[in-house]
Amino acid sequence: xxxxxxxxxxxxxxxxxxxxxxxxxxxxxxxxxxxxxxxxxxxxxxxxxxxxxxxxxxxxxxxxxxxxxxxxxxxxxxxxxxxxxxxxxxxxxxxxxxxxxxxxxxxxxxxxxxxxxxxxxxxxxxxxxxxxxxxxxxxxxxxxxxxxxxxxxxxxxxxxxxxxxxxxxxxxxxxxxxxxxxxxxxxxxxxxxxxxxxxxxxxxxxxxxxxxxxxxxxxxxxxxxxxxxxxxxxxxxxxxxxxxxxxxxxxxxxxxxxxxxxxxxxxxxx
Amino acid sequence: xxxxxxxxxxxxxxxxxxxxxxxxxxxxxxxxxxxxxxxxxxxxxxxxxxxxxxxxxxxxxxxxxxxxxxxxxxxxxxxxxxxxxxxxxxxxxxxxxxxxxxxxxxxxxxxxxxxxxxxxxxxxxxxxxxxxxxxxxxxxxxxxxxxxxxxxxxxxxxxxxxxxxxxxxxxxxxxxxxxxxxxxxxxxxxxxxxxxxxxxxxxxxxxxxxxxxxxxxxxxxxxxxxxxx
Numbered sequence: 001x002x003x004x005x006x007x008x009x010x011x012x013x014x015x016x017x018x019x020x021x022x023x024x025x026x027x028x029x030x031x032x033x034x035x036x037x038x039x040x041x042x043x044x045x046x047x048x049x050x051x052x053x054x055x056x057x058x059x060x061x062x063x064x065x066x067x068x069x070x071x072x073x074x075x076x077x078x079x080x081x082x083x084x085x086x087x088x089x090x091x092x093x094x095x096x097x098x099x100x101x102x103x104x105x106x107x108x109x110x111x112x113x114x115x116x117x118x119x120x121x122x123x124x125x126x127x128x129x130x131x132x133x134x135x136x137x138x139x140x141x142x143x144x145x146x147x148x149x150x151x152x153x154x155x156x157x158x159x160x161x162x163x164x165x166x167x168x169x170x171x172x173x174x175x176x177x178x179x180x181x182x183x184x185x186x187x188x189x190x191x192x193x194x195x196x197x198x199x200x201x202x203x204x205x206x207x208x209x210x211x212x213x214x215x216x217x218x219x220x221x222x223x224x225x226x227x228x229x230x231x232x233x234x235x236x237x238x239x240x241x242x243x244x245x246x247x248x249x250x251x252x253x254x255x256x257x258x259x260x261x262x263x264x265x266x267x268x269x270x
Numbered sequence: 271x272x273x274x275x276x277x278x279x280x281x282x283x284x285x286x287x288x289x290x291x292x293x294x295x296x297x298x299x300x301x302x303x304x305x306x307x308x309x310x311x312x313x314x315x316x317x318x319x320x321x322x323x324x325x326x327x328x329x330x331x332x333x334x335x336x337x338x339x340x341x342x343x344x345x346x347x348x349x350x351x352x353x354x355x356x357x358x359x360x361x362x363x364x365x366x367x368x369x370x371x372x373x374x375x376x377x378x379x380x381x382x383x384x385x386x387x388x389x390x391x392x393x394x395x396x397x398x399x400x401x402x403x404x405x406x407x408x409x410x411x412x413x414x415x416x417x418x419x420x421x422x423x424x425x426x427x428x429x430x431x432x433x434x435x436x437x438x439x440x441x442x443x444x445x446x447x448x449x450x451x452x453x454x455x456x457x458x459x460x461x462x463x464x465x466x467x468x469x470x471x472x473x474x475x476x477x478x479x480x481x482x483x484x485x486x487x488x489x490x491x492x493x494x495x496x497x498x499x
Binding site for chain 2: 011074077078079080081082083086087089090164167168169171172175176182185186189194197198200201202204205208209212
């Protein structure tokens with residue numbers, strides 16, 4: 001590998017590109033593109049939520065279909081996001097247009113939400129459900145008043161994973177004709193404008209991290225009595241924060257031995 | 271590149287999704303892309319394991335170090351792949367695959383380390399106590415007791431990592447690099463349906479092949495996990 005520190009191609013140049021107002025304004029500016037990317041992501045996430053949460057709740061309630069849900073999650077990890085984007089855009093009914101990207105992104109947002117919703121609902125304690133039934137609750141009431149509230153923290157974790165993933169993948173939507181932050185990266189890559197490529201990449205990375213942290217806070221609010229010091233409530237799951245349903249037990253010898261619940265795996269970021 | 275000049279006939283002219291003629295006429299391109307994809311993903315996986323070793327040793331020392339290591343890995347993991355690929359590209363030859371492999375190694379760390387730490391945490395404290403009582407030193411404890419017992423979890427992590435690495439590598443195609451991703455993107459730009467589908471199927475098949483091979487390794491190296499069931 002050759003390490004090349006050419007003066008024209010460093011991260012610093014990306015920042016100097018970012019310091020020009022013209023990079024941000026106008027129809028091809030970063031502000032517009034970032035806005036589009038957030039809107040597309042929100043639409044896709046909403047679509048994924050509308051499908052995944054009811055299905056996950058229903059399957060979790062009757063505790064069936066776990067293997068299908070797992071298989072879907074695994075398949076979602078194996079199929080590359082860009083592959084589905086390109087495939088859909090080549091199919092006549094979809095084509096190169098905004099709707100195509102939204103549907104493709106929703107497909108990738110679906111597995112984490114479905115997996116977490118199913119897992120959390122199915123994991124509600126049998127005794128708790130028995131007690132609810134004993135109090136005279138009907139199956140629908142058990143679902144909405146017992147299972148859903150108990151499952152909510154884990155569902156929120158899944159939504160957050162999906163949201164970050166959908167946003168990351170939305171960058172790629174520009175390659176199939178949408179106006180997202182992938183646009184300046186693609187154009188800059190073709191025209192060898194590396195300051196533009198790097199500058200935009202910095203914005204994408206910062207937005208993704210900000211989204212993760214923000215949703216981490218929302219998730220912490222939905223998690224009653226989230227344990228530990230304040231920073232754990234603020235930091236996202238992947239950073240060792242409260243997002244994780246449970247932390248692995250301490251590794252020191254002689255520590256008490258609460259068997260750690262294995263985390264639902266994060267799927268591939270696009 | 272002669273094959274691109276041949277006047278298309280039959281299913282190639284019709285731009286069919288499944289086209290034997292495409293497979294035979296572009297066999298060389300397809301095999302080249304597949305070979306490159308295997309090489310790059312295997313390199314990335316091997317390097318990921320190598321990098322994970324010192325990080326594991328650091329994380330085992332203190333709980334806060336473990337949080338810190340996982341925290342940094344989590345930040346890297348959250349950065350969208352296209353952005354990370356181009357962010358580290360300027361430091362290398364622009365058309366080399368090195369930055370992509372390095373980015374993949376970075377992504378792999380969260381998946382690997384989380385499983386390694388979980389696996390190590392699941393090693394029963396009694397077993398560690400017993401080994402220490404028998405006079406096992408730290409190194410021997412790690413290599414003879416903790417790692418073997420954590421192996422199922424570690425291999426499970428490696429399986430997830432391999433699948434995600436194969437898929438992520440294909441995004442390099444958007445930057446004109448990497449194996450099957452480039453085949454996919456070229457097919458898209460040339461509006462060649464057969465190439466799009468072939469590349470996509472090969473990527474998924476390769477991911478599943480990695481998973482199957484590692485599952486076999488898991489079965490062979492940790493026979494006790496099956497006996498226990």
